[in-house]
Amino acid sequence: MPTNLPIRRVVLYKHGVGYFERRGGTKGSDALHLDFKARDMNDVLKSLTVLDLSGGSVSAVSYDSTKPLEQLLAEATIRIPEDGSLTALLGQIKGARVRARVGGGQVEGAIIGLESLAVAAGETSVVRPFLTLLTGGSLRTFDVLEIAELEFLDEAVRKDLEFYLATVLSSYKKDSKRMSILTTGEGERDLFVSYVIEAPVWKTSYRILLDEGEPPLLQGWALVDNTGDEDWVDVELALVAGLPVSFVHDLYSPRYMQRPVVEVKTEAAAAPVIPEEGYGAEASMLRESLDAAPAMAAPAPAMAPGGRARGLMRSKSELGGPGSAGAPRLRDALEQSNKVTTLTKEVGDLFEYGVDRPVTVHRNQSALVPILHKPFEGRRVLLYNRATREKNPMACIELKNTTGLTLEGGPVTVTEDERYVGEAMLDTMKPRDTRFVPYAVELGCVVSVEDAGWDDGPVFRAVLSKGVLKVEYSRIRHTRYLARNKAPREQVLFVEHPRDSWDLMKDSPEPAETTDGFWRFKQVLAPEAHVELKVSERAFASQHYALTNVVSDQVAFFLSQRYVDEELARALREIIAAREKVATMARDEQQLTAERTQLFKDQERIRSNIESLKSGASQRELAERFVTKLNEQEDRLEAIGRELERLAKERQAAQDELSRRVADLSFATELSTPA
Numbered sequence: 001m002p003t004n005l006p007i008r009r010v011v012l013y014k015h016g017v018g019y020f021e022r023r024g025g026t027k028g029s030d031a032l033h034l035d036f037k038a039r040d041m042n043d044v045l046k047s048l049t050v051l052d053l054s055g056g057s058v059s060a061v062s063y064d065s066t067k068p069l070e071q072l073l074a075e076a077t078i079r080i081p082e083d084g085s086l087t088a089l090l091g092q093i094k095g096a097r098v099r100a101r102v103g104g105g106q107v108e109g110a111i112i113g114l115e116s117l118a119v120a121a122g123e124t125s126v127v128r129p130f131l132t133l134l135t136g137g138s139l140r141t142f143d144v145l146e147i148a149e150l151e152f153l154d155e156a157v158r159k160d161l162e163f164y165l166a167t168v169l170s171s172y173k174k175d176s177k178r179m180s181i182l183t184t185g186e187g188e189r190d191l192f193v194s195y196v197i198e199a200p201v202w203k204t205s206y207r208i209l210l211d212e213g214e215p216p217l218l219q220g221w222a223l224v225d226n227t228g229d230e231d232w233v234d235v236e237l238a239l240v241a242g243l244p245v246s247f248v249h250d251l252y253s254p255r256y257m258q259r260p261v262v263e264v265k266t267e268a269a270a271a272p273v274i275p276e277e278g279y280g281a282e283a284s285m286l287r288e289s290l291d292a293a294p295a296m297a298a299p300a301p302a303m304a305p306g307g308r309a310r311g312l313m314r315s316k317s318e319l320g321g322p323g324s325a326g327a328p329r330l331r332d333a334l335e336q337s338n339k340v341t342t343l344t345k346e347v348g349d350l351f352e353y354g355v356d357r358p359v360t361v362h363r364n365q366s367a368l369v370p371i372l373h374k375p376f377e378g379r380r381v382l383l384y385n386r387a388t389r390e391k392n393p394m395a396c397i398e399l400k401n402t403t404g405l406t407l408e409g410g411p412v413t414v415t416e417d418e419r420y421v422g423e424a425m426l427d428t429m430k431p432r433d434t435r436f437v438p439y440a441v442e443l444g445c446v447v448s449v450e451d452a453g454w455d456d457g458p459v460f461r462a463v464l465s466k467g468v469l470k471v472e473y474s475r476i477r478h479t480r481y482l483a484r485n486k487a488p489r490e491q492v493l494f495v496e497h498p499r500d501s502w503d504l505m506k507d508s509p510e511p512a513e514t515t516d517g518f519w520r521f522k523q524v525l526a527p528e529a530h531v532e533l534k535v536s537e538r539a540f541a542s543q544h545y546a547l548t549n550v551v552s553d554q555v556a557f558f559l560s561q562r563y564v565d566e567e568l569a570r571a572l573r574e575i576i577a578a579r580e581k582v583a584t585m586a587r588d589e590q591q592l593t594a595e596r597t598q599l600f601k602d603q604e605r606i607r608s609n610i611e612s613l614k615s616g617a618s619q620r621e622l623a624e625r626f627v628t629k630l631n632e633q634e635d636r637l638e639a640i641g642r643e644l645e646r647l648a649k650e651r652q653a654a655q656d657e658l659s660r661r662v663a664d665l666s667f668a669t670e671l672s673t674p675a
Contacts, residue, residue: 005032005193009236011352012224014408015243017043018199026056027188032181035229040197041177041252047196056185063179078160087129087144089161090114096157100133101149102142108153109133109140119143176229196246200225202239204371204410206426208397208437210380211417218403220372222353226361234358237369241408241428242350351406374403380416382525383436384447384483385496385518393445393483393493394438395422401429414439436494444487445525447495452478456541460674462563464667469545471563474538474674477502481533485525493523495533502537509533540674547662552576568667575665578658585651589644596640599633606630 005024012018026032036044041063050058081088091114099108112132118125129144152158166178183191202224209217222239226232353371361367377400384393397414401407407429414422414437422439429435457474464470481495496518497511504511504519512522523531545554555572558564564572606626 005034005191007230007232007235009238010232011238011240012199012202013240013242013244013246014201015246016198016201017196017246019196020194022193024191025188026052026183026185026191028186029182029184032183032191034179034181034193035176036179036197037229038177038252042248042250043197044179044195045251046249047194049192049194050181051192052183052185052189053192054185054187054189056183056189058181059184060182061179062182064177078157078164080164087114090131090144093152093157097153098133099151099153100131100142100147102147107133107135107140107142109135112139114144200227204408206372206407206410206412208399208412208414210397210414210421215375216378216397216399218372218374218376218399220370220407222369222371223366224361224369225366226363229363231363232359232361234360237355237359239353239355239369239371240350241352241406244350353405372403372405372407376400377402379492381436382442382445382491382493383438383496384481384493386449387498389441391446391448393442393447395440395442397424397437397439398434399426399429399437400434401431404431406430412437412439442491444485445491445493446484446486447493448482450480450482452480454478454539457674458672459561459563460670460672462558462667462669462671464547464564464568464665467547467662467665469547469550469558469563470542471545472540472542475541476505477537477539479535479537481535483523483525483531483533485527485529485531488527490527491525493525493531495521495523497521497535502539505536505538508536538674547572547575547665548579550576562669562671564667565669568665571661571665575658575661578654578661582651582654582658585647585654589647589651592640592644592647596637596644599637599640603630603633 004026005022007020008023009021010018011020022034024032045063048061050061052058078089078092090111094111094113097108097110099106110133112134114129114131116127117130119128130141131144131147132139132141152161181191181193183189202222205221205223207219207221209219211217224237224239355369355371359367359369378397381396381398382393383396388394407426409426409428412424412426413420414424424437424439426437427435454475454477457476459471459473461472462469463472479497481497483493483495485491485493494512496515497520499514499517499519509521511519513520519535521533521535523533525531550572552573555564555569555576558572559566559569606629610623610626
């Protein structure tokens with residue numbers, strides 16, 4: 001990476017990208033080169049901004065192709081092997097004009113070729129290469145080993161050679177792609193370049209200091225990683241919290257569109273098409289707009305939100321512990337060595353921390369950067385959650401974010417009276433938010449829970465609609481918490497009771513706080529004292545009775561419980577009677593159907609007997625008896641058919657009347673106020 005366009009500003013985001021700014025000098029039409037990893041090219045092409053800040057202009061930005069090295073070299077007109085590179089090169093550019101410095105003079109000519117000649121060396125001879133040039137109208141041969149300098153005068157040959165060498169050089173870093181910025185202007189100028197590429201997510205960690213009689217202290221550190229191939233030297237660093245939209249879009253790979261194939265008709269030549277001249281208001285307005293259109297300028301830089309934070313941690317070799325006489329306290333040492341002034345800025349839903357002094361992070365290294373050192377409103381409390389730990393509450397810090405900053409989520413290390421007491425995880429907090437930060441199990445407090453079950457209360461509402469009687473009643477649940485403080489000091493306990501489909505009853509204490517999943521009840525525990533907390537909850541339940549299944553005894557029960565009144569009870573009894581009438585008709589139909597089925601079976605038996613009888617007087621008499629029986633059964637079958645038809649019509653009419661009466665019934669009554 002060239003040193004004349006170094007990184008000056010870095011903004012790291014929480015969603016995996018980084019914004020980088022570079023500034024440096026250029027002169028005349030010099031090209032500036034930047035090297036990127038191949039996987040970053042799509043992001044660079046999507047976000048690159050280049051500005052000449054001194055009156056020049058950016059003419060183009062070129063970058064390496066996606067073609068493999070072998071294919072690029074195969075397309076080059078010059079090929080240089082590993083061995084004999086000079087002679088191989090000169091042999092490929094016959095006819096190229098060169099200027100050669102031999103001895104004390106110079107000679108210009110066109111290359112004719114190379115040949116190997118034997119030269120006497122003592123009693124033996126060695127083969128040496130000789131270059132033949134056409135100079136003027138004569139041929140001259142020079143020993144290649146005696147040529148001190150060889151300059152190519154043909155521009156095409158020079159460019160081919162430069163392309164070949166640049167391609168080979170870029171292959172040494174297989175994952176690297178070079179981008180060249182071409183500018184035009186006069187004299188020395190200042191150039192600005194910015195882009196967004198993939199970067200590691202910056203992280204946060206916190207320290208909380210608790211001291212008796214003093215406000216708690218919060219210290220925050222940001223962890224940044226430089227995984228690039230270039231050092232960040234004295235860069236302006238900013239850290240942005242939030243989740244702006246970001247995505248990967250392939251702009252680096254060439255795209256090809258399938259085009260239709262159009263064949264030229266050869267039987268007749270096509271005449272050129274000459275468009276007609278435009279006229280009228282639209283044409284004149286179009287010309288005016290084109291004449292007035294300004295020249296295209298480079299876009300403004302995509303500046304990330306600004307902001308800074310102060311202070312780098314100065315280590316102190318000796319810090320006073322609880323028993324170190326005369327040594328400074330940890331809090332005092334931190335106050336002196338870590339005076340951090342965080343300059344922040346809110347941009348929509350984003351929040352930025354800035355570092356006010358230059359930061360240096362070398363390649364493939366990481367750094368801790370202080371971003372926060374402030375006291376906050378908070379205290380030590382206990383938080384009990386049965387699902388977290390059944391017997392003991394957690395020691396917590398009730399942290400109110402009075403720092404004025406948005407605190408990103410991260411681990412917290414807690415010290416109390418200059419002793420390590422535990423660790424916690426902090427969620428992202430906006431200013432003025434309050435959270436419980438649990439860091440240790442409080443063994444000096446024991447909590448027991450007693451589930452007293454639930455009781456069903458009286459029915460308070462009855463509603464009859466669409467053939468269903470619904471009665472509603474209350475269900476009461478009781479939970480008892482018993483907390484015992486074994487510590488010699490007063491403690492504040494918050495009990496988290498789950499919130500589900502139950503409602504808190506009026507005789508329960510008022511919760512100090514409500515969350516999405518819990519009620520938090522506050523209890524003050526005196527030293528070595530017991531405290532009892534009773535929580536009563538109510539849920540509504542209901543029972544449904546379908547009128548098509550109600551019997552007389554249930555109607556009497558409904559009436560006794562005032563679910564229905566006398567008029568509705570009478571209507572229900574009529575429905576029961578109508579339902580029994582329909583049931584009687586259905587039973588009659590079943591009996592007739594069963595009788596008809598039996599007759600069909602008897603007839604099959606009689607017909608079988610008739611067919612088996614032989615001739616004779618006695619058998620004729622028996623056959624006549626069977627025929628008489630069949631006639632009687634046929635008469636009965638006809639009567640059964642008529643009776644079934646009548647019963648089916650009457651039963652359907654009765655069923656329709658029953659359904660209508662059930663659907664027409666509607667009733668509602670309030671029996672009492674819900675418990």
